[in-house]
Amino acid sequence: MDNLVEVKDIYFKRGDTLIYEDVSVQVPRGKVTAIMGPSGCGKTTLLRLIGGQLKPQKGSIRFADYEITKLGRSQLFEARKRMSMLFQSGALFSDLTVFENVAFPLREHTDLPADIIATVVKMKLEAVGLRGAGTLFPQELSGGMARRAALARSIALDPELIMYDEPFAGQDPISMGMLVKLIRSLNSTLGLTSIVVSHDIHEVMSIADHVVILANKTVVGQGSPEELKQNGNALVQQFLQGEPDGPVPFHYPASEYKSDLLAGGRAK
Amino acid sequence: MNFFINIGRNTLNTLRGVGAASIMLFQALVGKPQPRKMFPLLIRQLYVVGVQSMLIILISGLFIGMVLGLQGYTILVDFGAEQALGPMVALSLLRELGPVVTALLFAGRAGSALTAEIGLMRATEQLSSLEMMAVDPLRRVVAPRFWAGFISMPLLALMFSAIGIYGGFLVGVQWLGVDDGAFWSVMQASVEWQNDIMNGVIKSLVFAIVVTWIALYKGYTAAPTSPGISAATTQTVVYSSLAVLGLDFILTAVMFG
Amino acid sequence: MEMRKIELLVGVFISVAIAALIFLALQVANQSNALRGETYTLYAKFDNIGGLKVRSPVKVGGVVVGRVASIELDSEYFEPVVEMRISNKYAKFPETSTASILTSGLLGEQYIGLEPGFMDDDIFVLADGDSIFNTNSAMVLENLIGQFLFSQGDD
Numbered sequence: 001m002d003n004l005v006e007v008k009d010i011y012f013k014r015g016d017t018l019i020y021e022d023v024s025v026q027v028p029r030g031k032v033t034a035i036m037g038p039s040g041c042g043k044t045t046l047l048r049l050i051g052g053q054l055k056p057q058k059g060s061i062r063f064a065d066y067e068i069t070k071l072g073r074s075q076l077f078e079a080r081k082r083m084s085m086l087f088q089s090g091a092l093f094s095d096l097t098v099f100e101n102v103a104f105p106l107r108e109h110t111d112l113p114a115d116i117i118a119t120v121v122k123m124k125l126e127a128v129g130l131r132g133a134g135t136l137f138p139q140e141l142s143g144g145m146a147r148r149a150a151l152a153r154s155i156a157l158d159p160e161l162i163m164y165d166e167p168f169a170g171q172d173p174i175s176m177g178m179l180v181k182l183i184r185s186l187n188s189t190l191g192l193t194s195i196v197v198s199h200d201i202h203e204v205m206s207i208a209d210h211v212v213i214l215a216n217k218t219v220v221g222q223g224s225p226e227e228l229k230q231n232g233n234a235l236v237q238q239f240l241q242g243e244p245d246g247p248v249p250f251h252y253p254a255s256e257y258k259s260d261l262l263a264g265g266r267a268k
Numbered sequence: 269m270n271f272f273i274n275i276g277r278n279t280l281n282t283l284r285g286v287g288a289a290s291i292m293l294f295q296a297l298v299g300k301p302q303p304r305k306m307f308p309l310l311i312r313q314l315y316v317v318g319v320q321s322m323l324i325i326l327i328s329g330l331f332i333g334m335v336l337g338l339q340g341y342t343i344l345v346d347f348g349a350e351q352a353l354g355p356m357v358a359l360s361l362l363r364e365l366g367p368v369v370t371a372l373l374f375a376g377r378a379g380s381a382l383t384a385e386i387g388l389m390r391a392t393e394q395l396s397s398l399e400m401m402a403v404d405p406l407r408r409v410v411a412p413r414f415w416a417g418f419i420s421m422p423l424l425a426l427m428f429s430a431i432g433i434y435g436g437f438l439v440g441v442q443w444l445g446v447d448d449g450a451f452w453s454v455m456q457a458s459v460e461w462q463n464d465i466m467n468g469v470i471k472s473l474v475f476a477i478v479v480t481w482i483a484l485y486k487g488y489t490a491a492p493t494s495p496g497i498s499a500a501t502t503q504t505v506v507y508s509s510l511a512v513l514g515l516d517f518i519l520t521a522v523m524f525g
Numbered sequence: 526m527e528m529r530k531i532e533l534l535v536g537v538f539i540s541v542a543i544a545a546l547i548f549l550a551l552q553v554a555n556q557s558n559a560l561r562g563e564t565y566t567l568y569a570k571f572d573n574i575g576g577l578k579v580r581s582p583v584k585v586g587g588v589v590v591g592r593v594a595s596i597e598l599d600s601e602y603f604e605p606v607v608e609m610r611i612s613n614k615y616a617k618f619p620e621t622s623t624a625s626i627l628t629s630g631l632l633g634e635q636y637i638g639l640e641p642g643f644m645d646d647d648i649f650v651l652a653d654g655d656s657i658f659n660t661n662s663a664m665v666l667e668n669l670i671g672q673f674l675f676s677q678g679d680d
Contacts, residue, residue, distance in 0.1 A: 032464050048396075051399075051400050053396060053399060053400070073295075073404075077402040077403075077404065078402070080399070080400055080401070080402035081402045083400070084400060085396075085397070085400040087393040087396065088393070088395050089393050090391055091393040091394050091396065091397035092394075093394060094392075094394075104401070105401050105403075108305075108401065108402075108403050109402065152490065287594045311528075311531060311535055312528075312531060314535045315531045315534055315535050315538075318535070318538050319535060319537075320536045322538055322541070355535065358553050362549070362553075420538075420612065421539070423539070423542035423545075424542075425548065426542055426545040426546050427541060427542055427545045429545070429549065430544075430545035430546075430548045430549055430553075433549075433553055437631070440594055455553055456552075456553065456554065457640070459553050459554050460554060461550065461554045464554070465550070465553075465554055467547055
């Protein structure tokens, strides 16, 4: 299989906290890859590693022809022109209108004349259903609209790879449905490769071609949604079924309950 | 023992901070200039940093000049030397109060705003998002703000001194009756272009670099949380005020000592 | 805000700053052109320079014509040598001119008072790099008192 992104044997520590012990992930070209896992397992960190904003202590990350971990600053900027990322908050520039936000990457990286930029921006806004909202400022948009506007901005330069960081978090069912549809349709119409980080299992399973489950600082399951459902790993099953207790315990590690209570006021 | 460990740790942390801040400034300012892209950004920042600080600078300058006129007169009149009011007001403004008070007000007005703005851009992932769009936030966000501060501060200090001298004139001549001609001519006899006005401008340029640099660095490295940004804003005002006062002593010793 | 309005306000800002600079330059700063523009150098040796400093004014009849550029000790005779920069506007002092170190007022600063001497056919005009030979040193209070007491004792 042809992989656009290949993450190999990553070891990553932030400060004194070990985030990844030994993580390898393949992202097939032209497919939607979902990265799932319990909160705090470092899903977003993986996106930042691929984007080169963080550097792992060990291991390699390949994107297209680039070895991200070895790039200098200017080469990294070259590589980033071919990928884009949709941030959880949307990260629209608050001092620019929606139209100018979408036009921003075009103005930065191309020398296109104003009327062509306007045409491209309108096309991108139409694709996310916000052509009528071009003159609004980000603070006038609802959460779902802001995310769609940010999506229009991230596809402005027709990247090869688009990374969605928690695209469904905090969305109502209607805008969630819109985003699911958008991610799927953009992927097929523009020939993109998508990485979706999320823990909304049902939405993700419905659009993903390839699913990676991260837990305990490593990959616990990888494959198509059907393969994962058959996966024997207890942790994978707990995550997919959403059971409150299992390999990921309900209780934070603590001393023995009875003796702690008997100890009175002193926490143990 | 712990005392020395603390000193060592604090020194190392300070050095690390200065090093990181220097690298940030270097990366922001060194590189291929892009005048066509930079110029509109610079104009916008001149507006935010300069124009919006103008009112507070003019009002403070006027009042400080008026107070200098009043205080100077009451002291000088005892020696029958009220003609020396002109040089006293002009020299204290041009050499000291103009650059220093402007820098302190600038740190409070524009510096804290810069820190908060950049800190918020960090917190709302706008800086990360710029990076992922292959736009260097140091060149795009930090550099125009730095130049705007560098250009604005000496201009603001000149305004401060000019309007302060006018305030001293209002109180000394119009109100207290110091002779009009003597006020200006004695002032002109003792104020020198190179020694007094230009040295004040040089001071002001140094303060501009320090205050803007601290504000940008604190904003850029602020923890992306509400307490993080508020702490960074406070630190900007405290550190830049201390730096301005300390540097002022050194510069004064070198220039007029 | 609209870009045009921002540009306008920044323009106003810069203009106010330039106006302030012009005000400071014309109304506040020293306008005597004695040190600006072209100058020439004269030297004078004194026995004692008193409180004379670098940048002290050189005056003729109260008009500032130049400034003291440097003060050094002659390595041979251990006499202070004062270098003066005089504006080219005031050239052609005869070599019979006298330089004295004077005090403005009772407690004021010290300056060099230049007194032009008589002019005659066989008398040269002081040019760049020349020295003034007729000099009067600064008065030192202790010496004055000493002389006064000495002359009292003589009577």
